[in-house]
Amino acid sequence: MTTSDDIRLGGLLWEIDDAAGIVLLRTPYDARRHTETGRSWAGRGYHCLIQDVRGRYLSSGEWDPYQHETIDGAEVIAQLRAHFPGLPLIAFGASYAAHAALEGAYGAMRHEQSAPDGIIVLVPALGLAETAWNPDGAPQIEHRIAWWHEHGIGPRSRKPLPPDELATRVRRTEQIGVISAAREWSWPAAVFERWERLWTATHLSVRTRYAELISPLLVVTGAHDFFDADARRLAASWPSDSHLVTGPWGHRLAADLTDPHTREQLDNSGGIGGIIDGWLRTHTPFAARLGRLEPARYVSAFDPDSGSWQQSRTAA
Template sequence: MTPPRDARLHTVVADDGALLRGWVWGPAEPRGVVVIRTPYGAWRHGDTARAWVGRGYRCVIHDVRGRHSSDGEWHPYLAERSDGWAVIEAVRAENPGAPLVLSGGSYAAHTALEAARAVDVDALVLLVPALGLAETAWDENGRPQLLHRIGWWHQHGRGPRSLPPLTDEGLAARVERATAVGVHRAAEEWGWSHEVLSGWRRLWSAPAVDLDRAYGTLRAPLLLIRGDHDFFFADAGRLAAAWQGPVHLVDGPWGHRLAADIDDEEVRSRLRSAGGIGGVLDAWLAENGLPSGESVTASTPVSTAASTPASVTASTPASTPVQADPQPTRRTRSAFEPETGRWRYERTA
């Protein structure tokens, strides 16, 4: 681990005494605070932290229990609510009165959702969320997602540090073997430890998350970014449909790695010219009264106009009047059109 030079160590004591560690980036007097909890190495997310700092936020990024710098044992998807509560309460005490946003992508989106069940926050910004064990194991049609799960558990599910990924050939061979003899017998042949095998069995037998029961009481504004080619696309849609507070869904021609998954450089250029996903984020933050970048205008991809027709795009003139929507349960969507290089804004409910 190489500590970031522009951050300081942050430590929180969990309920059972385990030390949860991470890093803090940001100004001495922040306009807001963002908390991200990740299993992939908090110090690796410096670019994300600096982007939030550029918006005036203090960004706190923690390693989840049992991963990298945090104490405890690593059990994916099992301890994120209580640990998230401990981290957020400590951060709130350190930053009294500052708006607090939970954010994260993939597994880190799960940690944010679980923490929001335990403590009130001002907003959530989630990217390509992994909702839970069952949702990562099975697709929306009940088919096992062997390629993604075998690859993920080999690399990230087997200890405090991530391992090198399997080669494409090695991963394909393991998928073929699991298809032939079953996921449990195949994993035993791979030499995984008893603890890892226990978690692997739990993955395939876990019930699906009851979204209404889990998140039905949450009312914080939600920015939910998914990708047309992401394997969690359908789950993000279910979460958006179940959310009881204001939700803005963002769609585009990318996969689980967002813009990094766009192979067509012309499309990537069009996305950058249209403000990118960061432009949507800034407009949404401003719409919800939260600190944002300084370049937000009426032509940004998120419109505050409840009555704006679905045909409004990012090319709408800056002089177009907008009216705030007083309804707390509004549902809206921004979709990037790769052919035109424009964002299309829609009121969905």
């Protein structure tokens, strides 16, 4: 695809016969590493486009984290609507890709286009400020240093910092501050400026920014994920129907479950994928709200003691 400012956005597209809809995932982590996800959605009966965001891997332009997903996402949605007329569209993504899904939906609505018919986000990174700070106001120093070194510089991710080097940088940051320490890391000037912007960014107001989005939302979080509070805030503040899914895992979701018994219980219960399938069937993103004045709020929590999902409906 080509954007209005002549940036070519590349990715992988799975097409199937008699598709129920199309799923869009926009990622900075290399679309070619998400083939299992593409096949999974195709297996569910959906076309699936997995696309690299601007400046990463198969896409041209300059990589500037959290700056281009609103407009780029909206333009991609418009082109998909034209390419697959009449098909429902779901914006999908985890972590940064969740940010891209939300912002693309917002951009489509803002530019008087058709917003996605449903949005599914896993362990969402809502924005710059949300990645920089814990809910209690403490800085996420270790995670941010590691992420920006690995993913924040250039069109391709680099090898992670060795643990001893990461620990050294964390200690140095605690001694002289996040900005002064970064001057010692030989980052390009543009990356350093973006690092400064990270620590001065304003927190996102979900209720204000997404106030006019009517797309139903499914949010998957984890009790041990560092974005858990933001995910819960997103689901609770969403202006339309929302469904929160949670369990005893962290940012890697089920991959964080090291206890074989708990993992087996989760698998036997249908796993997170089963909840997504159920949401697509019973909380369909394509159904009208039937004139309800208030959005419906649902919670699905995996209970490792019983090995089952506990379902509930909360107040809007």
